[in-house]
Amino acid sequence: MTSSTTDDRAGAPDGPERLAPLRALVVTPTGTLGGSETWLLDLLRTSRARLRPEVWMLEDGPLRAALEADGVSVTVLPTGPRARDLALRNLDLGHRLRDSDAEVLLANGVKAAAAVVPAARAVGVPVVWAKHDFSWDRELAPRLGRMSDAVLATSASVAAATRRSDATIVPPPRPPAPASRAEAAAYWAEHGVDHGVASSEGPVLAVLGRLVGYKGVDTAIEALADDAARAWRLVVVGPDDPSEPGERARLEALALGHGVADRVQLSGPVPDAGRHLAAFDAVAVLTRGDGERFGREGYSLVALEALGAGVPLVGATGNPEVERMARAAGRVVPASDPRAVARALADLEDPQA
Numbered sequence: 083m084t085s086s087t088t089d090d091r092a093g094a095p096d097g098p099e100r101l102a103p104l105r106a107l108v109v110t111p112t113g114t115l116g117g118s119e120t121w122l123l124d125l126l127r128t129s130r131a132r133l134r135p136e137v138w139m140l141e142d143g144p145l146r147a148a149l150e151a152d153g154v155s156v157t158v159l160p161t162g163p164r165a166r167d168l169a170l171r172n173l174d175l176g177h178r179l180r181d182s183d184a185e186v187l188l189a190n191g192v193k194a195a196a197a198v199v200p201a202a203r204a205v206g207v208p209v210v211w212a213k214h215d216f217s218w219d220r221e222l223a224p225r226l227g228r229m230s231d232a233v234l235a236t237s238a239s240v241a242a243a244t245r246r247s248d249a250t251i252v253p254p255p256r257p258p259a260p261a262s263r264a265e266a267a268a269y270w271a272e273h274g275v276d277h278g279v280a281s282s283e284g285p286v287l288a289v290l291g292r293l294v295g296y297k298g299v300d301t302a303i304e305a306l307a308d309d310a311a312r313a314w315r316l317v318v319v320g321p322d323d324p325s326e327p328g329e330r331a332r333l334e335a336l337a338l339g340h341g342v343a344d345r346v347q348l349s350g351p352v353p354d355a356g357r358h359l360a361a362f363d364a365v366a367v368l369t370r371g372d373g374e375r376f377g378r379e380g381y382s383l384v385a386l387e388a389l390g391a392g393v394p395l396v397g398a399t400g401n402p403e404v405e406r407m408a409r410a411a412g413r414v415v416p417a418s419d420p421r422a423v424a425r426a427l428a429d430l431e432d433p434q435a
Contacts, residue, residue, distance in 0.1 A: 103134040107184035107207075109175070111193035113143015113158075114292060114321060115351075117254065117383040118214040121236070122190050123148060124255040136184070140171070140197060141324070144351075161197060163325065168197045176201035186210065192217045195226045203229055210234060211244075212252075215380040216371075219243035236381035239402040254383045258357055260391040266361035273352045275317055284313045285363035285431060287396075290355055290384045291320045293329040293348075298368025298398060300336055301420050307340040308424035313431065314345070317362070321351040356387035364430050366396040367404045370417035379404050388412075394435075396426050 110122060126135050126149075135154050139146060140161040149156050161171045175198045179187070187202045187209045189195040195211045196218075202209035211230040213223070220243075227233055227244030234252045235241035241249035261269060270276070291297045299318055305311050322330055330348060337343040359365055365388035369379045379385075379401040388395045389411050397408030398417040408414045413426035429435050 101132070103132060105183050105185045106133045106135045106188060107179075107182060107186070108135055108137045108188045108190060109140070109194040109198045110137060110145070110190040111140045111161075111197075112191075113139055113141045113145045114323075115144050115148065116292060117379075117381075118191050118212075119145045119148075120383055121212075121214065121252075121254050123152070125252075126154060127152060128255075136182075138175075138178075140194065161193075163193070168193070171197045172201045176204055179205040179207055182207075188212060189230070190214075192222060192226070195230070196222060199226055199229050208232075213240055213244060213249075213380075215240065216243070216378040237403050240380040253381050254386060257383070257387045257390045260360055260387070261358050263360040266358035266391075269354075269358045270317075270352075270361050273349070275319075275347065275349045275352065284315055285427070286315045286317055286361075287364045287366055287427060288359060288362040289316065289318045289320075289366050289368070291369075292323040293318075293320055293333065294323045294326050295329060295332075296370055296372035298366075298370050298418065299333055301368045301370075301398075301418055301423060302366055303333060303337050303342060303346055304340060304420035305423035305427065306337075306342040306345055308421055310421075310428040311424035314363075314427050316342075316346045318346070318348045319350075319352050319355050356384060359388050359391040359393050362393055364394045364396055364412070364427060366423065367401065367408075368396070368398045368415075368417065368423070369401055369404070370398060371400055382407075394430050396423060396430075 137149055137154055137156045139158045142158045146156050161167050179201055184207055187207050189198050189211045191214055199209050208231045210232045211226055212234045214236050223243035224245050227246045233244050233246045233249040235249050236253055238251060289299055289302050302316055306314055306316055337346040367379060367382050367385050371378050381403045385395055385404050385407045389407055395408045395412035397404035397414055399405060400417050405414050415422040415426050
């Protein structure tokens with residue numbers, strides 16, 4: 083990387099030399115387009131003049147097409163979730179790093195960091211870990227924090243487990259201007275979501291995210307069976323997750339068993355969903371801890387998008403930034419408490435609330 087200097091010799095141009103783009107290698111764990119991937123896309127797009135990025139993905143998916151559309155070189159290196167998978171990939175990445183011209187490496191998330199930080203240290207490539215959530219905080223966060231040259235985190239609470247007093251806080255990007263309620267309703271109808279959205283059939287709750295157990299979609303479904311939420315419908319927007327291939331079937335069976343299947347729609351992924359939340363009457367972020375290793379939201383982009391669209395937020399405890407936003411513009415509920423969610427929805431039926 084060229085240093086920035088001022089040349090005072092006669093005939094030299096005034097001001098500092100222009101820096102050459104930094105050759106940045108990014109390792110990212112999944113191919114989905116969730117919060118951490120949106121954060122990464124925004125980082126690369128806004129740093130276009132300063133970076134020459136290349137991305138190595140540990141799982142294929144829609145993220146690859148988004149990166150390639152931006153002109154970013156992508157290599158997919160399928161890597162399983164087990165410790166042995168990560169150890170083998172670490173050895174492979176060490177060889178790849180030696181052959182690369184990377185000046186700095188960005189590990190986007192805990193799986194990426196576990197797979198590449200030891201290799202980067204061994205090869206001597208400076209490594210930055212972008213930490214997005216609370217996953218593996220006890221087992222890995224302190225160690226990865228020590229081994230990384232720098233840590234980025236989406237909030238101070240997310241950074242805490244790394245024990246790095248110098249962590250840099252980089253929250254998600256401010257969402258783009260939201261669509262109006264009428265525009266959003268038309269958009270959802272075009273994408274096959276017609277479950278009473280923006281109609282007279284009753285208020286509609288939206289939950290956005292991958293279909294994994296700790297996201298709390300089951301809590302929202304069970305809340306609809308409570309008398310306090312009988313008027314509400316639920317739209318769940320998000321892809322299946324390879325780590326829990328049976329989750330969609332479980333949720334469908336749960337809705338059927340509680341007698342609310344006619345008021346629940348699992349739509350699958352919808353592009354640009356966050357910009358079109360104004361069609362809904364509330365948005366819920368009900369993520370819960372899954373033991374001590376997974377779960378909890380670092381800094382929910384969906385919560386930001388809900389507030390930007392003027393839609394009330396129902397946020398579960400245990401997610402610090404979500405709690406803060408829900409306290410300001412919605413309702414905070416205990417995690418895994420369908421009755422509390424139902425009461426919150428009943429409150430939000432009041433136009434004054």
